[in-house]
Amino acid sequence: MGKYIIACVESDVELLDELYNKISRIVDSDYIVESYISAEQALIGCYNYIISKNEILITIVGNNTSTIKPEKFITELYKNSPNTKNIVFEDIVDVKSLSSIINDASLYQVLPRRLNKIDFELIILEAIKLNAQERRLKDYQRVLESAVEKRTRELNDINVKLEILATTDSLTGVNNRRSFYESTSPMIRYNRRENKSLAVLMMDIDKFKMINDIYGHAVGDDIIKLVAQKIQDILRASDIFGRLGGEEFAAVLPNTSQRGALKVAENIRKEIETLDYLTTKEEKVHFTISVGVAILEGTDPDLDAILHKADLALYDAKRKGRNKVILHEAKTK
Structure with missing residues (x-):
């Protein structure tokens, strides 16, 4: 001093x-x-x-x-x-x-x-x-300013974490339902207005309840994380992917034709089919996924409409034996 x-x-x-x-x-x-x-x-x-x-x-x-x-x-x-x-x-x-x-x-x-x-x-x-x-x-x-600066940093960190929690699925780290809807709704409106191609995939792990019942929820959670990571690896950076709840996922693929969407969906189905999960008891768990595909049409008013079409196709894939990709066919008069 x-x-x-x-x-x-x-x-x-x-x-x-x-x-x-x-x-x-x-x-x-x-x-x-x-x-x-x-x-x-x-x-x-x-x-x-x-x-x-x-x-x-x-x-x-x-x-x-x-x-x-x-x-x-x-x-x-x-x-x-x-x-x-x-x-x-x-x-x-x-x-x-x-x-x-x-x-x-x-x-x-x-x-x-x-x-x-x-x-x-x-x-x-x-x-x-x-x-x-x-x-x-x-x-x-100086002490007060330092304390205020520290508190401000802490609040900023908390706000960032809260924002992540509000928009991210805590189990998988992908978009949660709210974030998925907020991100994709404007994209749907834009592509419909500009007459651009866009596809939606609805995906669901087959017989997931049985997996939970036999192996427990911890194994079920691990499989959900594994599936989410694999799907995210296949999709493009411009695609929007999220977990809607449980074992159900959805993806919006902008600038994607029907043929392109079916190819992506089939790649996802095949990749998931090759996966096996090994439990702590050395038990091998095999699982598959069903995918419903829908293409944006001028008559689709919003995201819910095209998701509904993809969901119908997903239901059809389940009904036809699971582990399938089904395209929603527009009804003709």
């Missing part, structure tokens, strides 16, 4: 010694009292102290042998030590000088030369006390 400097500037050596002695008697070892006969010497001395991480606490400015006027000395020092308590004797400054100091720097007190010893000491002690209070306030402000 640095020292606190009290700089006295006075060309009259006798007065300078008197200032030095008065101040030295009332301060402890944390304070250094320096005497300068010129403002130029004082500036150099103060700058050296500042560079050495000391604080210029008070300046007491009287007459000096330098061409640097008191107001110039104080304003120059202010640039590097804005918290210094500057005291000047009234006989060395006029209204113009005072205005310059007040406008361009700071002024603590203007004192008469003949101030009695007790009053002078009280002013110096008050300046020291005020400086200490300001330091404590700054320390408190």
Whole structure:
């Protein structure tokens, strides 16, 4: 920790010694009292102290042998030590000088030369006390700002986590039902308006209830995660994929033709068919998936309409033996 400097500037050596002695008697070892006969010497001395991480606490400015006027000395020092308590004797400054100091720097007190010893000491002690209070306030402000910054970061982290929880399926990490609908509904409207191709896949793990009943829900959860990861690996980055609930998944494939959608669906079916899950008891669990495919048509008013078509196709795949891909066929009059 640095020292606190009290700089006295006075060309009259006798007065300078008197200032030095008065101040030295009332301060402890944390304070250094320096005497300068010129403002130029004082500036150099103060700058050296500042560079050495000391604080210029008070300046007491009287007459000096330098061409640097008191107001110039104080304003120059202010640039590097804005918290210094500057005291000047009234006989060395006029209204113009005072205005310059007040406008361009700071002024603590203007004192008469003949101030009695007790009053002078009280002013110096008050300046020291005020400086200490300001330091404590700054320390408190830093602590408070640090606490606020930390709390703000924590709140931001919480908000990010809440947003993830609100939009992400906690088991699989893919879009949950809400996020899936929010992401795909605008896409459906845009593709219908621009007459662009779009496909929807509805997917369901076959006989999943039986898996849960035989092997337990922990195994069932692992299989759901495995299926979700495999489907996500097959889909493109531009496709929107989500878990709608239980063992049911859905995907929206923009800019995808009927042929392309059927190819993707079949790839998913085949990949899932090749998977096996090994339980902790070394039991091999085999499972498959059924997929319903629907293509966006101009008559589909919204996401629910095309999902319903894909769901009907999925039901048809289940009815026809499971582990199948079925395309929803538009009814013709």
